[in-house]
Amino acid sequence: MKKIILLLLITLASVTAVSADTIYLRGGTTLRGNVLGFINGRFAIQVTNGGTISINSANNRNSTTAPATRTVSAGEVVFLRPRDIDRIEIDGRSLDEARYQTRTLDVALGPNWIDSGIDVRRNERIRVDATGTIYANRSRITPAGLSSTDPSSPLPRAAEGELIGVIGGEYDAPILELGAGREFVADRDGRLYLTINRGNYQDARGAFNVRVRKEVDLTALARADDSRNQNDSYDPFGLPDESGSGAAVTRSRQPRDFPNRGDNPNRGDRRTARTLERTIDVPGNQSRGIDTGVVLRAGDQVVISATGNVTAGRRAGVVSPEGGRAGAGAVFGATAYPVPTAGVGALIGYILQPNGQMSPAFYVGSQATFTASADGRLYLLVNDDNYSDNSGSFSARIVYPDNQ
Numbered sequence: 001m002k003k004i005i006l007l008l009l010i011t012l013a014s015v016t017a018v019s020a021d022t023i024y025l026r027g028g029t030t031l032r033g034n035v036l037g038f039i040n041g042r043f044a045i046q047v048t049n050g051g052t053i054s055i056n057s058a059n060n061r062n063s064t065t066a067p068a069t070r071t072v073s074a075g076e077v078v079f080l081r082p083r084d085i086d087r088i089e090i091d092g093r094s095l096d097e098a099r100y101q102t103r104t105l106d107v108a109l110g111p112n113w114i115d116s117g118i119d120v121r122r123n124e125r126i127r128v129d130a131t132g133t134i135y136a137n138r139s140r141i142t143p144a145g146l147s148s149t150d151p152s153s154p155l156p157r158a159a160e161g162e163l164i165g166v167i168g169g170e171y172d173a174p175i176l177e178l179g180a181g182r183e184f185v186a187d188r189d190g191r192l193y194l195t196i197n198r199g200n201y202q203d204a205r206g207a208f209n210v211r212v213r214k215e216v217d218l219t220a221l222a223r224a225d226d227s228r229n230q231n232d233s234y235d236p237f238g239l240p241d242e243s244g245s246g247a248a249v250t251r252s253r254q255p256r257d258f259p260n261r262g263d264n265p266n267r268g269d270r271r272t273a274r275t276l277e278r279t280i281d282v283p284g285n286q287s288r289g290i291d292t293g294v295v296l297r298a299g300d301q302v303v304i305s306a307t308g309n310v311t312a313g314r315r316a317g318v319v320s321p322e323g324g325r326a327g328a329g330a331v332f333g334a335t336a337y338p339v340p341t342a343g344v345g346a347l348i349g350y351i352l353q354p355n356g357q358m359s360p361a362f363y364v365g366s367q368a369t370f371t372a373s374a375d376g377r378l379y380l381l382v383n384d385d386n387y388s389d390n391s392g393s394f395s396a397r398i399v400y401p402d403n404q
Helices: 003-013 218-222
Strands: 021-025 030-039 042-047 051-055 068-072 079-081 085-089 100-108 113-122 125-136 139-141 163-167 175-177 180-184 190-197 204-215 275-283 290-296 302-313 346-353 367-373 375-381 390-401
Touching: 030 051, 030 290, 042 100, 051 079, 100 113, 100 190, 125 163, 163 180, 175 180, 190 204, 275 290, 275 375, 290 390, 302 375, 375 390
Parallel strands: none
Antiparallel strands: 021 030, 021 085, 030 042, 042 079, 051 068, 100 204, 113 190, 125 139, 125 180, 125 204, 163 175, 163 190, 275 390, 290 375, 302 367, 302 390, 346 375
């Protein structure tokens, strides 16, 4: 066994520029794929051509019973024990560039979010690219969305029809704008769901073709607990329907369909005395503001403190969360800013209600305590009427009630 592992490791180490490898299994099966590395006593291999592999019993290695088989498809990543491998032939490619789990799926517009089949962990880097066309009413929609907005969509202020995503099944999980392509770092553990940012789905036909690419952190997998490593059936690269984790729960696009929301479709039926804390960056150039991921109920007490600087155009220059000095127009509320009486560049906020309506914008500054005027999601932005020449960001710390 040690000789087999040593021989394979020497083969891998000797290759510096390596597009697909050939893996010959002892059972006679030949697989084409990319060897990602050796970890926890197994070789991680991303299959490029489908095939059938034998699954030996972990409890009785000397059993005379014919081993079970499993079909693997292109794009899957499997763990193979050295004793299952006869030899590996490395083809020209970089091993570092091959450490990705990739899945391609169609995302149509329907009543529920589409389960991507990929579980992500916090701090993992994800890349999502989309193509295709959806036809709805008289509109031809691409993943980047339309120039219009839809107040009944999951993100009422984002482009109508844009591809969006969310991690996990929680009601207050932040929604990600993905469009035709975006790379992001996961802020939580959970299943990745995808949908189209449009309220009405009954008049839609077609689908986006979406490729999700997740970087595999082999170093993190090496730190898995010993008891899990002793289990030969454990495969951290396995897709959800193969690793034993089971299928993800259905995530509805309608707030009323979430569990534990109570009689009111936009309220939970649990309230605790605990508070939660979240820190986010608020860029100065986002006219729609940033979804903080904080879901509030009317009457909730919220505390926000902010630091940092933004450049609010050439005339105002660099300002703190307090904003620039208010002019004569601001004194009388005669400006086009969201909060007319506040200075340009000041940190402000608003609540996006479940029906798509926005609460009146309010001043936050460097420190504010306020009572939520309505149920909804908290958004933060800077006070301006032209965001194209802004830069920089504020860091906002939010303390709010735990309504879950």
